[in-house]
Amino acid sequence: MTDERRAAALEHLMTVGRQHSMVTVMFHSAIAAKQGLNATEEKTLDVLQRRGPLTAKDLAEHTGLAPASVTGMLDRLQAKGFVRRVKHPTDKRRVLVELDETRLAELAVFFEEWARDIVRACEEFDAQELETVNRFLEVMTEAQSRATARLTG
Template sequence: MTEGDDKRDRKRDETLRRLMEVGRVHSGVTVMFHSAVAAKQGLNATEEKTLDLLERHGPLTAKDLARLTGLAPASVTGLVDRLESKGFARRVAHPTDKRRVLVELDQEKIGELAVFFEDWARDIVAACEEFSTGELETVVRFLTVMAERQREAAARLGS
């Protein structure tokens, strides 16, 4: 190994260490932000993020929610019960399979959460102004890979 290789390895190791540290910070502030938004509506962070899944994917079965959240089926049942009792979601008959039930959002109630994200969305757009499109594409690729790896890690924990 040459001195240049060793220097590159040390730089990569240091960059990975910094990435892990900033990832921990980002994870923490993300959880705290979503907990604060959830608390404004009498929800917990898991409930709030489940509403986000329903908003992005449309009505889902409990099995779909278990797969997407990594929660056990019994936990999903309790989660849906809570969301239903708080007026954010409801169970509806599946349109093609009468044995199945879908969980869908109450669109009017979910609109109450949107206001909490409007300022944050403006902040994101403003922060992205200092990055090139290529840099943003790299961030998108990185976050996509990391989301899949974290989903896999959550599934392993749930096993």
């Protein structure tokens, strides 16, 4: 690939990336609003679903949010019935935050059609192309996590 072609591809990537970021935020905001949540709350539920019960400190690390922000958010999520605080099984001084699976199931409905859309959209790509996209997204996720950590300090 020539330097000129690579530069053009990177410039296009920046444009497409911004568009994708915008529609992703809007999608999650719309889903969150259906359940009286904001996008940060909805994505925090996703972290808990993928990682299992976590402490507030762990959630702060995984989300990049300030600890005080996490505490307030957990208070709101608990009041809305999406999470509960429980004693840590081995360290009684610590508290874990766990999901209420019944409330989470209410959110899953909104993702089912989207998951089918993703599968359909990916039909045009072969395994090698999908592996490249996966690798790219993993690298970009790590880079964005570092950028978030710098911003939240």
